[in-house]
Amino acid sequence: xxxxxxxxxxxxxxxxxxxxxxxxxxxxxxxxxxxxxxxxxxxxxxxxxxxxxxxxxxxxxxxxxxxxxxxxxxxxxxxxxxxxxxxxxxxxxxxxxxxxxxxxxxxxxxxxxxxxxxxxxxxxxxxxxxxxxxxxxxxxxxxxxxxxxxxxxxxxxxxxxxxxxxxxxxxxxxxxxxxxxxxxxxxxxxxxxxxxxxxxxxxxxxxxxxxxxxxxxxxxxxxxxxxxxxxxxxxxxxxxxxxxxxxxxxxxxxxxxxxxxxxxxxxxxxxxxxxxxxxxxxxxxxxxxxxxxxxxxxxxxxxxxxxxxxxxxxxxxxxxxxxxxxxxxxxxxxxxxxxxxxxxxxxxxxxxxxxxxxxxxxxxxxxxxxxxxxxxxxxxxxxxxxxxxxxxxxxxxxxxxxxxxxxxxxxxxxxxxxxxxxxxxxxxxxxxxxxxxxxxxxxxxxxxxxxxxxxxxxxxxxxxxxxxxxxxxxxx
Ligand code: BG6
Numbered sequence: 001x002x003x004x005x006x007x008x009x010x011x012x013x014x015x016x017x018x019x020x021x022x023x024x025x026x027x028x029x030x031x032x033x034x035x036x037x038x039x040x041x042x043x044x045x046x047x048x049x050x051x052x053x054x055x056x057x058x059x060x061x062x063x064x065x066x067x068x069x070x071x072x073x074x075x076x077x078x079x080x081x082x083x084x085x086x087x088x089x090x091x092x093x094x095x096x097x098x099x100x101x102x103x104x105x106x107x108x109x110x111x112x113x114x115x116x117x118x119x120x121x122x123x124x125x126x127x128x129x130x131x132x133x134x135x136x137x138x139x140x141x142x143x144x145x146x147x148x149x150x151x152x153x154x155x156x157x158x159x160x161x162x163x164x165x166x167x168x169x170x171x172x173x174x175x176x177x178x179x180x181x182x183x184x185x186x187x188x189x190x191x192x193x194x195x196x197x198x199x200x201x202x203x204x205x206x207x208x209x210x211x212x213x214x215x216x217x218x219x220x221x222x223x224x225x226x227x228x229x230x231x232x233x234x235x236x237x238x239x240x241x242x243x244x245x246x247x248x249x250x251x252x253x254x255x256x257x258x259x260x261x262x263x264x265x266x267x268x269x270x271x272x273x274x275x276x277x278x279x280x281x282x283x284x285x286x287x288x289x290x291x292x293x294x295x296x297x298x299x300x301x302x303x304x305x306x307x308x309x310x311x312x313x314x315x316x317x318x319x320x321x322x323x324x325x326x327x328x329x330x331x332x333x334x335x336x337x338x339x340x341x342x343x344x345x346x347x348x349x350x351x352x353x354x355x356x357x358x359x360x361x362x363x364x365x366x367x368x369x370x371x372x373x374x375x376x377x378x379x380x381x382x383x384x385x386x387x388x389x390x391x392x393x394x395x396x397x398x399x400x401x402x403x404x405x406x407x408x409x410x411x412x413x414x415x416x417x418x419x420x421x422x423x424x425x426x427x428x429x430x431x432x433x434x435x436x437x438x439x440x441x442x443x444x445x446x447x448x449x450x451x452x453x454x455x456x457x458x459x460x461x462x463x464x465x466x467x468x469x470x471x472x473x474x475x476x
Contacts, residue, residue: 001421002093002141004132005123006036006049006078009227010151014182015123016053018060018414023072025410027418033096033105037089038076038321043080049075083131084267086139093118093141115198118146119420125230126153130167135169149178152243153234154429158438165431179434183244184251184427185412185419187400188374189299192339193253193260195376196366202366203256205343207318212250213471215325215340216245219332219459223289231330236308237286237444240328244275246437247429248370248415249324252339253314262426266433273436275316279444283311285467287460289331305451307329307460309442309467325468331456337371340414340474351381351391367474373409375399411437 001019022028036049044052054265057063063235079092090289106463113260118141122132129150148166155161168177174271183189196203218240225229231239252271257264287307295302297340314324343364375397380403383395400409410418452461459465459476 001032001119001121002037002079002089002284003121003123003273004037004081004128005121005125005395006037007042007044007052008123010123011036012052012056013060013119014411014413015417016056016385017063018411020053020057020061020063020069020072021411024068025408029421031100033077033100035089035092035096036076037092038079040085040088043088044078046077049078052075055284066316067140075123078272081132081135081139083135086141090139090141109240115451115460117146117421118143118416119149120146121149122415123151124363126156130164133171142171146172146180147176147420147423148172149180149417152179152181153238154243154434155438156234157240158435158442159190160437161431161438166433174431175425177428177431178416178425179429179431180413180416180420181243181247181429182412182416183370184247184429185335185410185415186370186372186374187409187415188368188370188376189248189251190374190427191374192248192267192368192370193443194394197256206341208320208322210343211322211341213323213325213342213468214249214337215327215342215468215474216248216252216472217325217336217338217340217475218245218328219334219475220328220330221335221457223295223330223331223456224292225295228232231306232298232302232304235304236306237310237441241308241310241326242434242437242441243429245328248339249277249312250433252341253319253324255318260426262424262428265426266430270430270433270436272316273320273433273440274315274401276440277313278313278440279310279312281444281447281449283467284444285309285461285463286449286451287329287454287464289329289456290453291456292331303451304450305448305453307332307464309460309464311420311467325471325473327460327461327464327473333457333459334475337369337430337473338475339368340368342471343369351389363471365474372411373400399431 019034053076054063054069054073063069077092079089081089098118120136122129124132155164193305196206217281250272253272254268257268279281284358286305291305292298293302309325309327312326313326343445345363365379369375377395380394381391384390384392416427452463454461
């Protein structure tokens with residue numbers, strides 16, 4: 001595996017600790033090597049890369065200096081590569097493959113040669129995707145046994161996404177391309193499919209006849225200080241909505257696929273995107289937290305949104321008339337990741353004449369919290385114990401640890417890297433789906449409403465509440 005961006009933030013926080021965890025869990029191939037890569041100016045020696053990886057695994061993973069660490073570290077090396085000078089990386093890959101060939105007894109083919117799979121992970125700024133892929137082609141590093149993992153955001157609009165696809169397809173066949181969206185690797189996002197399609201209880205009510213609205217809400221308390229350059233060029237819509245939130249929406253809204261294999265699953269997701277209406281900018285709120293423009297690296301007149309709320313509509317049989325409210329942003333009141341489905345109220349209010357402690361008009365909600373470890377809660381009206389018919393809110397909650405004794409849980413990135421190694425594309429995004437999301441986003445990209453200021457630690461500007469009226473955000 002070649003890890004481009006090996007000295008970057010993502011490698012440090014997620015990828016190196018994730019690879020180590022997969023190794024300890026016994027999920028990596030018997031013989032593997034991980035080669036860190038970066039442009040020449042950030043090049044490291046093998047020893048320095050190992051030290052960095054160890055620090056990353058200690059800080060962000062569960063690594064202790066022991067035998068398993070030493071064994072993992074012995075498989076790490078570094079090879080710098082710039083678009084015009086891939087030589088050090090080519091050498092590092094050749095050496096790693098020689099080592100694998102020497103060590104492996106079961107990778108031998110009949111004719112005596114070895115087919116070593118090469119997995120390239122592009123954890124680099126989006127502007128560098130194209131040049132790295134082209135370099136992989138021209139240097140001969142990419143071959144028929146290669147796969148490439150590409151980070152988000154995939155393009156910045158429809159045109160750039162198509163162009164990037166052309167560049168990628170000049171080197172890799174689509175079957176070798178793994179566009180990663182780590183939300184799809186989250187246990188409780190995947191569990192949406194199980195919840196819907198493995199239970200006779202829920203799927204029959206998962207439609208416009210029963211559901212009034214859907215919310216996909218991912219507020220974060222985090223500010224953008226460490227990544228001002230990337231963030232100011234990207235903004236909340238491209239960073240979170242185009243990628244993660246629309247992927248989650250795909251799982252919530254899709255028709256039952258004929259199987260969970262990559263093609264039928266991704267076909268059904270694409271049909272949802274085909275049915276999305278172009279974003280109506282009258283139903284968009286863009287916010288910017290107070291103080292954002294004083295951050296180093298952010299222009300004083302920046303118009304980048306640090307928070308966004310959007311009303312999306314899916315014009316198909318199942319979802320006609322059901323608004324999907326998507327919200328995400330930085331420096332908000334809480335860090336949560338929540339899907340909320342609000343249900344219609346019963347047609348007759350027979351409880352009106354009774355003393356009521358909770359409003360009987362309250363909408364039943366299914367609340368899927370998909371921040372690890374995740375939970376599902378269903379709130380419903382219940383008779384409170386006592387002589388009178390007084391209603392209160394009851395709550396049923398599913399928590400993984402209550403139902404499943406041992407946890408084999410992998411973090412989102414770990415799960416997805418493993419699937420890419422296995423060649424399973426089912427939880428990776430497909431070009432047509434991404435293109436369509438960019439297409440429906442065009443009205444917003446062309447004429448974004450002005451950003452409205454909001455206080456750090458709030459839920460965003462007041463218009464966020466107006467956007468969802470007459471409903472209410474579950475998180476508030
Ligand atoms: C990343 C975004 O893709 O997802 C970040 O670039 C965001 O801005 C992050 O904070 C949230 O994901 P998680 O799973 O780490 O909460």
